[in-house]
Amino acid sequence: MSNISPLVHARTFTPPVLPSAPAPAHGPALETGTRGKRSLEPESPSSWTLPALPTVPAEAVSSADRALQTGLGSQALRQATDRRIHLAANTSIFPLFHAYRRSFNTPELQSWFLSKGMALSTVVVKPDSVTGSVTRDGVTSVQTFTTRDGSGWWEASARLRAAACGLDPDGAGLPYASLTGSTFSRNAVMRWYGVQPPAGDDSVMQAQQALAAADWSAPENKAELGLRVQTARQAIGALDERAHLAGVLTQHLTDKPDEHAVELAGLAVAVSSSSGLTRNEAGKVGISDALQAYGLSLPKTVGELRNAVRWLTTVLPPPAPLGNYSGLLGHTWAPGDLSAADKAALVAVGEGQTDGDSSDSMLVLLNTGGILDRHTPEQLRTQADHFISQLLSDPLVLLLGDSLAFDQRFHGASGTQQLTDAERKQWIIAAIKLNIDPQAAARPGTIAGYDVYQSGNSGRSMGEVRADLEAHLKQNKFLDPRAAPLVAHLLLASAAPEFLVRGIPDTLRIGSPEWADLRLGVMFAERQGGAGVSRAMSYAQVMALSRLDPRTPEEAAILDNYGMDALLDWGLMQGVYTRPADGRYTPRMYQQAKEAFDAQRTQLLQALNHFNVALPTREKRAIENLQPVFPDLSVEQIKALRVYIADPNERRNKKSSEPVTRPLVETYMTGDLVEGRWMLLTPGQALPKSPTRKTPFDFNQGLSKADQDAIDANVRALNAKIVQLPNVQAQLPAEVDTYLANLKQGLSTVTQRMIANLPLADRQALELGKVELFALREQVDEVPTLDQTPDQVEERRGRKGTVIRCEHLGVIRYFEVFPDKLLIIKRDDLPDTLTLGGELQNHTKVYGRWAPTETKLQNGLEEPFDFMAYSSGAVPRSGVKSPRLIIEKIGDTLPAAPSTEQSDTQTVVPNSFSSARTRSIVDRIMSGNFVHHRDTALKLAQGKLPLEQQRELSAHRDQVLLGMIPFVGAIMDLAQGNIVEGTRGLIIDTVGAVLGGAGSTLSPLFKSTKVVAPFGAKAFRVLEKGVSIVSGFLNPLDGTADLLTGAARGIFSLPKLLDKVPKPLLLTTLGSVEEKMRTCLGVSRALNQPPAAASPAGQRATHHGHNYSVPVQAVQIGTYWYATDPTTHLPIGTPLDGFKPLNATAA
Structure with missing residues (x-):
């Protein structure tokens, strides 16, 4: 059918909700076949929109239709005004009317109408809209909501629109139908049977005559009407089945990693009453067959299971009535387009x-x-x-x-x-x-x-x-x-x-x-x-x-094709290559863009890994050292162990501040766990005691020999374990250094990323101009500069942010960089020159009783920076000034690039992420003003700082990680400390999400490893599949398949490779795969629309030929040649101006 046909675009239905459609409430029972499994909730009659209808003999249907036709002609059609008429259950229209009223009264749709305040009695449903009276604050008005206005109509009305598509083929509009009533609009019924209702009083007679002349029992009419009923009911059934399958599969998801195997082969599920799948004795279908109906194979791993659920719960809106406003203006000419x-x-x-x-x-x-x-x-x-x-x-x-x-x-x-x-x-x-x-x-x-x-x-x-x-x-x-x-x-x-x-x-x-x-x-x-x-x-x-994962290599090729333009444009914008003079990209450019994208992806994944590792602590290291020594105990059991001073003389002579018993972990952490001093007490074990004195004269009575032997054996056993333990105090500094180095590498990567995302003019200035970096700190009050200690200066340092000053082509730019906030801010309100070092003030200080000395105090100034953002996790506030600030330069100035023509520098597109200049800037930030000072981090690791500060550091780490991944809902378990198997790999493949513009939520189903496939992980892998697919994507054979329409631009030049490419096979295969994807998503035309009507008898002869280079079938009308629609075989478009027939065949 033509790409401008309203039927294709206006009435294609789609499932209801994205990204996840809820499974039917009270889903049908799950049959487990040969394996016994936990029984699920029993099936409820309300789980499915459409119950099975009884089979009605053809004679009964014809009789009911004749009665309906007679009733319309005798009573209902006496005036132009529409009225409601009764529909008998045996009429041809009733199964579709039944589907319509059931779909209208689903809880989801009723909730939507209630939320809008729309009176159901006033509702008129059209292909892409709903209109009705809405009452708000006592005021009633007529409002229209469409599938494109963000009102939620397309999500809520999927089933209703599927029924309305078959019931209202002209799109004239349908009223509300109650769940129990069997009356419906006379005009809608007439239109469905192919009779136009009266438009006014003057056309009533004409409508009566048309009704009387209509033959509703003609076989061709019966077949067409029956197909409408079947298509609509199957579409609604498919919606229910997809939601039900998703619900069944979700019940088998666990917190296991993606690689964990699952066994579903013995499961059986209920299907809709309109399903054509073969049922077993219990009326159900094997899970494999049910999934196969939607192009899904049986999941064998947890990862495949999650992906199957995502595909089943992903849906699309109906197409726009006018498409993309280019129904006549295709990128490449096709039948129906303008020449x-x-x-x-x-x-x-x-x-x-x-x-x-x-x-x-x-x-x-x-x-x-x-x-x-x-x-x-x-x-x-x-x-x-x-x-x-x-x-x-x-x-x-x-x-x-x-x-x-x-x-x-x-x-x-x-x-x-x-x-x-x-x-x-x-x-x-x-x-x-x-x-x-x-x-x-x-x-x-x-x-x-x-x-x-x-x-x-x-x-x-x-x-x-x-x-x-x-x-x-x-x-x-x-x-x-x-x-x-x-x-x-x-x-x-x-x-x-x-x-x-x-x-x-x-x-x-x-x-x-x-x-x-x-x-x-x-x-x-x-x-x-x-x-x-x-x-x-x-x-x-x-x-x-x-972020949907492809299910097959062919689907991966489809997604590669979809993302090709984006990758090539990304490479151009990132400065990976310059724009070709003729505007045509080459395969080499594609490979360069792919390699650059993969390089960024790899570094960002490493950064995410680093942010997902907590600061090592003495306690954690001590427990890890103790675990091999106590292999049969859990971490909690090790924490519960206590040690007791074994020597009674030491116990008597100890300081009162020293406890007799201490936790084993704490004793080890402090370095007090030495050989020969301690015995080990398990939880609940009583302390050894001397015998009770029987008289006041019983002195110096010690432990019994048996008790003393037990203590000695305990001490020896503990000594054997102590000698295996390394010095935890000596281990910690090296681990903290490794942690800080990894964190520095991760923050370096995200800072490079932030610079690479700046506007081009700013990137050019940083790449080619003179660059200086500055740190901020507060003044040290009343301490002369000569007496200031490094610790005093460090305590007042703002390590969370760095100021960059750049001068290029006479323009001065400032940027505030906050690496751990993943934030870079351009400042247009700063002076051309910053005041460095604050101001020095003369100050007399007396050293000793008679030694007054003239010294200098270094005082800060009020500066236009929000120092709270530089010294804490706070977000910088605009327009804030901070008092007593000292600005200090970091490192040497980065000189401007050798002078070139201004016109040349303005056209340079630097590869900022990978350039040496960006690395120099980032290295200066990380070495001169890193967010954590080593001494502070070491004190935190040793546990010497207050608990609140330790908690603040831990929370800050989680904020950095959460900031890099906008899928906050999927990793809240990690932030809350609930680390399960595989959590360290959580979404770290999701480069497309890193530093994203906005958060999104995912259902609890996805709270496990590798939640979604990233843009860079599944797209842009064409070269891995060989040159043939690259060529096939970008040089389609004369429009053989529509796979590439609106996608790749034909921008590669591969003349030497074309002869070696099996393009027809490639395009035919990928085209069928693309249609299978549509079936899985519920948007296949075969699923949602009746097949196109057969070509009318006596159609003109068609001729094969080429219109310029495009193969077409054409018919001759008068002196003009017209291309034929590939679906209907009818002439379409304007006369061909370059058609050359090859041969003629009878239609």
């Missing part, structure tokens, strides 16, 4: 209308109905889809669209020049876009000459780049500047759709791995769910898509 000549004609129409007067421009349509006059730019920006739909629905605008299509002899999806409104709208959209940008859709990321992915946009926020784009569009003299937000939306929808995702955090930077991750998720959504799908999704939903 180059068609585009030129539309541009000429726009130019011909203007004659220098912008009021006559095609672009004046953007103010249809006064949209620009009545709304602010922010409203136009945030509700662009709504306003675009509004202006395109104007009758005069639709008439113009029809005229433009007629002038170009365009045939729509019907195979005629009778167009749908959606097709007319696409012509208006194409005209507007081409009048703004005659090269619209020629290259992703380029809009009217503005390159969204240019190196200069690296490090900037999405909002900043969009503002630049709108300013660029305003330079068009024929465009009303107020329309720039709408036009930007129209053009970004196809050129850079990630800009239109809802809820993108302000901290997300273009050119960062998170940005590449976002682009991968958007491409996944657009390719799997349909053009324009991502506009209905939130940032968290898109990022969840990007």
